[in-house]
Structure formats: structure tokens, C-alpha cells
Amino acid sequence: MAVTAPVHWFAHRPSSAAFRHVFDPADFSPALKTRLLILQPTPFCNIDCDYCYLPDRSTTARMPMATLRLAAQRLLDDDLVGDQLTVVWHAGEPLTVPVAYYDEAIGRLDEVLGPHCTLSHSIQTNATLIDAAWCALIARHRIRVGVSVDGPADLHDAHRRTRGGQGTHARVLRGMACLRDHGIDFHAIAVVTPATFARADAFFDFFEAEGVTEVGCNVDEAEGPHLRSSLTGHEAAHAAFIARLLARSRRPGARTRVRELAMALHLVAEPVPVQHWQAHAWPMNVQTLPFALVSVAHNGDFSCFSPEWLGQPAPGFGDFVFGNVARDGYLEAAGREVFARVWSGIVSGTLACERACAHFGYCGGGAPANKWYENGDLGSTETLYCRSVLKRPFDAVLAQLERDVPARAMRGA
Numbered sequence: 001m002a003v004t005a006p007v008h009w010f011a012h013r014p015s016s017a018a019f020r021h022v023f024d025p026a027d028f029s030p031a032l033k034t035r036l037l038i039l040q041p042t043p044f045c046n047i048d049c050d051y052c053y054l055p056d057r058s059t060t061a062r063m064p065m066a067t068l069r070l071a072a073q074r075l076l077d078d079d080l081v082g083d084q085l086t087v088v089w090h091a092g093e094p095l096t097v098p099v100a101y102y103d104e105a106i107g108r109l110d111e112v113l114g115p116h117c118t119l120s121h122s123i124q125t126n127a128t129l130i131d132a133a134w135c136a137l138i139a140r141h142r143i144r145v146g147v148s149v150d151g152p153a154d155l156h157d158a159h160r161r162t163r164g165g166q167g168t169h170a171r172v173l174r175g176m177a178c179l180r181d182h183g184i185d186f187h188a189i190a191v192v193t194p195a196t197f198a199r200a201d202a203f204f205d206f207f208e209a210e211g212v213t214e215v216g217c218n219v220d221e222a223e224g225p226h227l228r229s230s231l232t233g234h235e236a237a238h239a240a241f242i243a244r245l246l247a248r249s250r251r252p253g254a255r256t257r258v259r260e261l262a263m264a265l266h267l268v269a270e271p272v273p274v275q276h277w278q279a280h281a282w283p284m285n286v287q288t289l290p291f292a293l294v295s296v297a298h299n300g301d302f303s304c305f306s307p308e309w310l311g312q313p314a315p316g317f318g319d320f321v322f323g324n325v326a327r328d329g330y331l332e333a334a335g336r337e338v339f340a341r342v343w344s345g346i347v348s349g350t351l352a353c354e355r356a357c358a359h360f361g362y363c364g365g366g367a368p369a370n371k372w373y374e375n376g377d378l379g380s381t382e383t384l385y386c387r388s389v390l391k392r393p394f395d396a397v398l399a400q401l402e403r404d405v406p407a408r409a410m411r412g413a
């Protein structure tokens, strides 16, 4: 479906005097392209984790197909589609809408975007609803699957419960077994808390026993209605946890890799892709680069930068909603004051990180949502989040490599 409304490029751009840094797509090289399109098929979730930041998880609304088509078409209209685009079905439990919804939705996206790019799909699920029909859909569309599971039953069931207060671990194990039975590879994402840090070996053993090849360790972040991370005051224990996971994943025969450690090794070993903005060369970071990551809510509201922003109340920032695909083009919306204020803050924060942080060359300025929720300032620098997911794993890997080099040299001597 063509979008017939004329696009008014930056019709409402505020004067450059109003903000320190003004958004202009011409300032970016290579040109801005969307890499991740996060679509919210529904805000509803069938369970009720106590660290969840999603505000509307009891709402059963669904994204209409017309909205989904517009979300894709608007990218084309603004020349934001590059060679590859990943669609992430998220921001609610995606498996609470029917299998047939995805067959239709993926077909519509293929019609709009398929001729222009290589399209792939990804689902992050709590796995409680996975059955043979879901496995067939996943195989049919080669969907990449991430399962949310926090490790052994007691760690998991302490937080990931039904609305009636029942633990969900047994149902998740059944879902994972179903995936395995159908030959579907999946990765896992675990939310780690101080209780996990005290059980590093049991945590690692669980994923090894389940045949999970990669586990990501998310910290429970202070975001939206979840006001305080449980990591506050426990960072030394987190460092010991990371060190233990590194030791376990290096043992001969270990099959599970830890996402943050693997990413750190990759950052050390490979050149970091660079994005030029004005005279700056910054490491590629989809959370600080406009429209690299676009989030579209079930009702067509859209945001970019940090995916957690979608639907979160933020007085003074228009709840981080920059427009609605029914009315607005993405770049058209970027000409408005709310976007300009957010962008100016993100640039200030990125420049501050560039000046202050030894890890900037690998990070590129972190996650604006965490700067906002933890420090109350987009222009700020370090957060508990960046220390936990980037700095600490990176430093652990670097220190290990430094220890390995003399050992190898000794062996070679």
C-alpha cells in the first residue's frame, strides 16, 4: 500500500538556537538506515514477572495489518531500508496472538519490504506457550528464537510467575524441549540478580544441561515502573559472577557461551564498525543512532533509540513517542520539537562519553534509556547498566587475554 500523504521534510524543525545539537540526516555517513524494526503485535503478556518494565501487559489489543504495513512502508518512503533488516516481535509476549497472525503479518512485510532487502525475523518469548504449531511456524519462516529463562527453577520461579503467583519454570522447560524436539536452535536470555551471583555454577550448569549454546545475562534494570535495580550495592558480587562464568566457559568441552563475554571478545578481536556524525567517528551503536532501531507499538505509535522507551510515561519528552505511522513519516516526525530535544540530549551524552570513558571506542555512548532512568539526564555518562553489561565483561576478557599472552609465550619459549 502506497503512502499518499505528502512528506513535509523537517517542516517543524525548531531553530538551531533552541538546541545544542540539531538533527540533520545529511550529517551522517554512511546514510541512516534501519537495522532493527521492533514490532509490538500485542502489549499483552500471559505471565507477570516482578521485574517487568512493560506498562500495559494486561491489554489484549493487537497491531492491525494496516498498521504493520504502514510501519514498513514508511521506512521505504524515507529511504531507511538498507540491505538487511531484522524484524523483532517483542514488547509483550508475542506468542499470545495466534500462529495465523504471523503467517499473515510476515506475508505482508514480505510484500512491502521483500523486494528491497533481506528480511529476517526474531522472537523473544517466555516459552510457556510453545507447542508443535509454534515450532512449525518458526521453522516455516526461519524465525530466530530467544527464550527468557533465568536458570534453575528456584532462581527463575522467584520472579517469573503467573498472575496467580505460580512459578513458570516447568512450562518453560516443556517449551524448550518442544523446540529441541523440532530441531529448532534457540538462545536464552536470563535476568540476573544478586541471588544468581551466589549460584554462578548452578546457573551455568543449567544452560549446559539444557543444551543452550548462548545465554545473555540481562541485569534487572531500573526502567519505567521498575524503579530500582537489585544490583545496586552488589556490583562486586556481579564482578565475581562474571569471572566465574568466564572460567566455566573456557573449560574444555564447555558448550554454552555467555553473550556479554563473547561480545567483549569480538570487540577486542574485530574492528568496530564506525558511524560518522559531522566531524566525529563513533562506534556503531543502534541506541544512539537515529532510526537504526525503530519501535512501533500495536497502535502505530513509534519511537527510536532505546526500545524500552515505547509506551513509557516521560513528561516533557512526549512519552518518547515521536509520531504515529498512520499520520507521520519517520523523518517527518524527526523535525518536531520532542525528537529534537531527545536527539540533542543523546548527542550531549555521547560527546560526554567520548571525552570521559576509556570504553567509548567499543561502546559508542551506551543506552539512552538507562542514562535517563538512572541519572535523569540524557547528557550523562556512566550507568550501572553500562558497567554491568559492557565495562565489567570487557575488562574481565581483556584481563584474561593479558594473562594468556605470557602463558603462551612461556609455553612457546
Ligand code: SF4
Binding pocket: 353, 354, 357, 358, 359, 360, 363, 364, 365, 366, 367, 381, 382, 383, 386, 387, 390, 391
Ligand atoms: S561504557 Fe558507559 S560511560 Fe562508557 S561510553 Fe559506554 S555508556 Fe558511556
